[in-house]
Amino acid sequence: MSDLDLSLTPNQEVILSALRFRKRYGLEIIEAIENSGGKQIRFNSLYPNLKKLEKKGFVKSEWGNEAPEKHTGARRKYYQITGTGTKALETKQQLLESVAYWMSEPEGV
Amino acid sequence: MSSQDLELASRIGELVSHFSEEWEEYQDWLRDIISSRLVLRERYPAWQTVVIFHWRLLYFVAYVGIVMVVNRLLKKLKSFLLEKDFLNFTILSERVATVTQLLGIARYRYILQRTATLLAVVELTLCGIAAFTGILLAFYYQPTALGAYNSLTMIVEEVTNGSLILSLHNLAGHSLIVLALVQIVVMFLGRRFLLSWLTAWISGICLTLTAIGLSWTAIVLNWEQTSFWRFKIELSIVASIPLVGSNLRDILSGGNGISSLTLQHMYALHSYILAVVAIILSITHLTALICQEQNWKPENKKFRLMQLCNKYVSNEESSSV
Numbered sequence: 253m254s255d256l257d258l259s260l261t262p263n264q265e266v267i268l269s270a271l272r273f274r275k276r277y278g279l280e281i282i283e284a285i286e287n288s289g290g291k292q293i294r295f296n297s298l299y300p301n302l303k304k305l306e307k308k309g310f311v312k313s314e315w316g317n318e319a320p321e322k323h324t325g326a327r328r329k330y331y332q333i334t335g336t337g338t339k340a341l342e343t344k345q346q347l348l349e350s351v352a353y354w355m356s357e358p359e360g361v
Numbered sequence: 362m363s364s365q366d367l368e369l370a371s372r373i374g375e376l377v378s379h380f381s382e383e384w385e386e387y388q389d390w391l392r393d394i395i396s397s398r399l400v401l402r403e404r405y406p407a408w409q410t411v412v413i414f415h416w417r418l419l420y421f422v423a424y425v426g427i428v429m430v431v432n433r434l435l436k437k438l439k440s441f442l443l444e445k446d447f448l449n450f451t452i453l454s455e456r457v458a459t460v461t462q463l464l465g466i467a468r469y470r471y472i473l474q475r476t477a478t479l480l481a482v483v484e485l486t487l488c489g490i491a492a493f494t495g496i497l498l499a500f501y502y503q504p505t506a507l508g509a510y511n512s513l514t515m516i517v518e519e520v521t522n523g524s525l526i527l528s529l530h531n532l533a534g535h536s537l538i539v540l541a542l543v544q545i546v547v548m549f550l551g552r553r554f555l556l557s558w559l560t561a562w563i564s565g566i567c568l569t570l571t572a573i574g575l576s577w578t579a580i581v582l583n584w585e586q587t588s589f590w591r592f593k594i595e596l597s598i599v600a601s602i603p604l605v606g607s608n609l610r611d612i613l614s615g616g617n618g619i620s621s622l623t624l625q626h627m628y629a630l631h632s633y634i635l636a637v638v639a640i641i642l643s644i645t646h647l648t649a650l651i652c653q654e655q656n657w658k659p660e661n662k663k664f665r666l667m668q669l670c671n672k673y674v675s676n677e678e679s680s681s682v
Contacts, residue, residue, distance in 0.1 A: 279393040295397065296420045299390040313389075321392045323367050324374030329389035 257308070258340040263293050263301050264310075268333060268341045271311060275332035278302065302331055310337030366414055370395055373422055383429050390421055435469070442472075471657060473551030477561070478654060480544045481647040484568065487537045488643045491575075492636060494530035502582075504628035506621040509584035534576055537639075541569035555656070561649035568642040571635055578631040581624060593619060 260268065270276060270284045278298055285293055293301075305311045316328035333341075374391055378384045394417045401410040501520060503512040516523040544565050552558065581592040596619070600610040615622030 277393070278389055279396055295394075295417060296424075299387065299393075300424065303386065321395055323371040323395065324388075324391055325378065326374055326388035326392035326395075328392055 258336075258343045260310075260340055260344050261301075263297060264305055265341065265344055266293055267298070267301055267305065268310060268337050271331055271333040272338070272341065275314075275330045277316060277328050277330050281331070305337065306331075308336075309334060310340055363411075366411065367395070369415075370418060373418055377422075377425055380429055382432070383425050387421070387425050387428075394418060394421060470551050470553075473547055474650075474654060474657065477544060477547045477551060478647070478650045480540055480547060481561075481643070481650045484537060484540050484544065485643040485647050487533045487540065488640050491530055491533040491537065492640060494526045494533065495632060495636060497526050498530060499632065504582070504621075504624045506584065506624060509582065509624055513583055534572070534579065537572045538569070538576060541565065541572050545569060553653070553656075555653065557649050557653035557656075561646055561653060564642050564646040564649060568639060568646055571639045571642060575631060575635045575639060578627045578635060581619065581627050582631065584624065589619060592623075 266285055267281060270281045276284060281302075282293065282295060282298060302311065302313075306313060310333065311331045312334055313329045313331050316330050318328050320327050370391065374388070377387070377391070394414070397417070398410070398414060401413055405413065498516060501512055501516050501523075503509060513527070517527060518524075520526075548558070548562055548565055552562075577595070580588050580595070582588075596610050596614055599613065600606045602609065611617075613623070613626060614620075615626045
């Protein structure tokens with residue numbers, strides 16, 4: 253139980269991948285995923301997933317320098333992957349690698 | 362996209378900004394909804410852009426609203442538990458010492474786990490009370506059309522504490538349904554995909570259905586006007602089930618109409634089949650939840666049957682030497 257939970261859902265994995273080399277805001281994450289031909293993620297499921305990742309400590313957020321939106325006064329937030337997030341992503345990729353290379357033991361030897 | 366849509370978005374922004382915590386957390390979502398208009402305009406016709414924009418706003422409001430309500434409820438629950446010194450007590454106890462090392466979510470899960478176990482204990486107790494009072498009632502109850510109403514009247518009016526026993530029996534049955542339904546919600550919130558949880562989950566759902574079945578079979582047992590007509594309507598509903606409906610009605614009612622035979626069928630189902638099933642299910646449910654609680658204990662304090670057997674065998678051997 254004390255082990256750190258590094259599990260990721262497919263959507264969270266894609267989001268973390270989009271943040272791997274640079275910090276991005278929500279819409280930019282969606283654009284990055286769409287334009288790279290990756291697994292499509294729904295607009296409405298992006299933000300709940302980002303908050304979950306933030307709670308898990310896989311990403312951290314900071315306010316952008318842009319002026320608040322003129323109608324709502326809402327500010328932009330940039331998300332950045334953390335060390336734990338990178339570790340979670342690597343663990344997932346290692347798992348996929350080991351699944352790919354796994355072979356059954358030869359029988360009757 | 363008209364200025365009305367932007368007006369709507371600004372109103373939503375104004376509304377959510379009253380709740381500083383949630384606004385701080387989710388304002389970038391609202392900003393991106395507004396920013397995404399340009400992309401939507403390029404891709405879709407005007408009417409579709411408006412629909413998607415409104416849908417995103419609606420989803421945003423609903424999501425943030427639910428988060429807001431859940432956060433407030435959890436805070437209230439936490440402060441209530443702290444007031445009652447419940448959390449302090451559990452934190453201090455050695456049994457849950459490991460839980461304090463886990464994150465807040467783990468504590469929430471632990472509280473749900475304990476609540477589920479507590480509810481399972483209460484459910485088993487209610488089953489026990491219903492069974493015990495049911496046996497006492499069966500001493501005097503006559504499952505016949507002529508005797509049912511009179512025997513129940515006699516139990517209430519003449520048998521010592523008869524009214525109390527009958528009320529307890531009814532109360533236990535109704536409470537069992539309510540608690541079993543609450544238990545489903547509690548177990549869903551604390552879901553963990555383990556064998557013990559799955560066993561408790563399935564047995565919990567079966568227990569709820571059995572409790573409802575017990576209540577349903579008891580409808581006609583008091584042989585009053587209301588229950589007679591209610592049962593008649595419900596039998597006709599059963600009969601309307603495609604293919605098996607009419608056969609099922611005949612099996613339940615024992616032929617055409619509601620007669621002594623119906624009463625005997627319902628009495629047999631209620632007392633011999635469903636009651637026994639309910640007790641077995643509530644024991645299974647509690648056992649599964651107790652097994653699941655073992656996951657919260659440190660490794661050396663977990664209950665293991667094999668360890669107990671080995672310990673017993675080694676004690677036997679040492680005493681024989």
